[in-house]
Amino acid sequence: MKGEVILRVEGLWKYFGDVIALRNINLEVLKGELLVLLGPSGSGKSTLLRIIAGLEKPTKGKVYMDSEDITDLPPYKRDTSMVFQSLALFPNMTVYDNVAYGLKIRGVPKDEIDKRVDEILDLVKIRELKNRRVTKLSGGQRQRVAIARSLILNPSILLLDEPLGALDLKLRKELHVELKRLHEEVGNTWIFVTHDQEEALTLADRIGIMNNGRLEQVGDKWDLYEKPATRFVAEFIGETNLIDGKVVEVGDKYIVVDWMGEKIYAPVLENIDRGMNVSISIRPENISVSFRPKSVGEGVNIYEGEVVDELFKGSYVIYYVKIRNGQVIRATVLSKDADFDVGNKVYIYWRFDKGVTIID
């Protein structure tokens, strides 16, 4: 059951007038997973979610659920339920009435509704608030009501559009743990939209990174961190040094890139040729810093430079090292090994396979 594709989005385009909100989105969502769509505001992630919910029609492309084409189905005929950014609780109703709404509309008998509401409120741990008006609840409580209102319909896919956006950091962190637990207990598929990188890394089984209407890369967090497919992904998840240059030599294992007069070794890719422009992403923690050059063999990038700045971060220190071609590279060193000062001459080095070659 798990691991099957439950939802497939194919060649999706969305225009709002002249503005392109989505450009050729292709995405497969697996049964039971928690997929996070991560991207800056305006990247199209909410639009994608609204198209999956049926609240928006795509300009081009198809949405399939369990291999059935649902592109033209209205929201209430889809086995999805949406938790909105504003939560959209019905202010004229109590917690009970809000949560029971979907069942009441469907004409479910009263005693069955009562039973289901109690179950769901137990699940989100707000049973004692059952008869409270939703306008009298705190942010975190409202959050739970919104999720309960959607979950009560047993949707195959729960869609969440930045539902924690309005809450403070501490509460968000508490709710992350709570949401993770809920997802595991309910066991359905969740698609969660956020612009918060940390939220994505905490919650996600897999993350889809969106930028400027494109789905740049989908994968688990380690994939995204260690093998970013685009410059945007490399920069968006974690810290990185992005080095641009031209390929001058293609070897079996590595390529040699000219980086403003310096040679740099990077992993070889398929379809790479001499003369191509590439970017190399190298994470600061993969760069070593020392006073003396260490002989470290073939395929190692080693540069002499000067520490121009340092940033103490508690358990580690970020050094800004300016090398001979004038470029500044960031390298992190654990605080216990951080013996360098601004103005010191140092060597920075890393093996080519610590870097990632990106063709954009």
Place this chain on the structure above:
Amino acid sequence: MSNKLLDRILYKYLIRRLGYYLGNLPGIIYILLLFYAPIAILFVISLTPPHKYIVIWEFTPINYFKVFTEATYYRILLNTFMIVSVATILLIIVAYPIAYYLARIAPNIGDRLLLFTIIPVEVNYLIRIYAWRVILGENGFLNSLLISMGLIHKPLTIFFYSWFAVVIVIIHEYLPYVVVPFYLNLRGIPNEIYEAAMDLGASKLQILRTITLPLSKPGLLSVVFIVFIPTLGEFAIPSLVGGQTGLMIGNLIDRYLSQFNLAIGATLSFFLLLFSIIISLIMIRLFGYEALYAR
């Protein structure tokens, strides 16, 4: 120790309190002098025996008994209440769909279209009433139209100098004041609320019944305060188009005050005020204070 405590109590309960009241004094005086003093004078005069031109300084509740026992008074009071109630209900029935259309169905152009409902207000109030005399009069537009269509043979009299005419003209005069509060009310309901209801499976009609109408209560409250209560004191419309069946309490007050029978005029005015206050309190009791300000 006890001295210190005494000082604190003095400070907390006396000096601070005093400062609080003193600071608000100009406002309090202003309100008392300009709003409550006239009402008090009105009440005092209403307790004097009815007499033309002069106020006799004896006090008796006789005027209030008259309001309830003399048919002229209580029939007109009842008539006023009926006219205003029917007009308000019809106004809501006419205005709500307009507001709903502007706010929900054509939201992109709603603001501009709303202007068209407001523009007629720019035409002077009295001129608009006179315009209705031309339409509703015995040889007016409406009768001529019906005769030329062959539907009637001689002019109908129910259109003019009647209960009917007063209701029609009130509806016309006050329509913008009902559309606008409902429009603002409906515009204030976030779109995501409707989307959530739709996502949970509600049809358009179910959304209207379970979400939109219940959330329109603040608009309804505004309408009661902006239209129902002020219209109770309406007197230009019934004077110009009302005739005998369309008489309202405003006409009665006008008649007694222009005859300088201040006692009866004051009694009727005070009675109208009391009635308005009672209705306001009932509305607030039904909908809560918050509904006055919040959506």
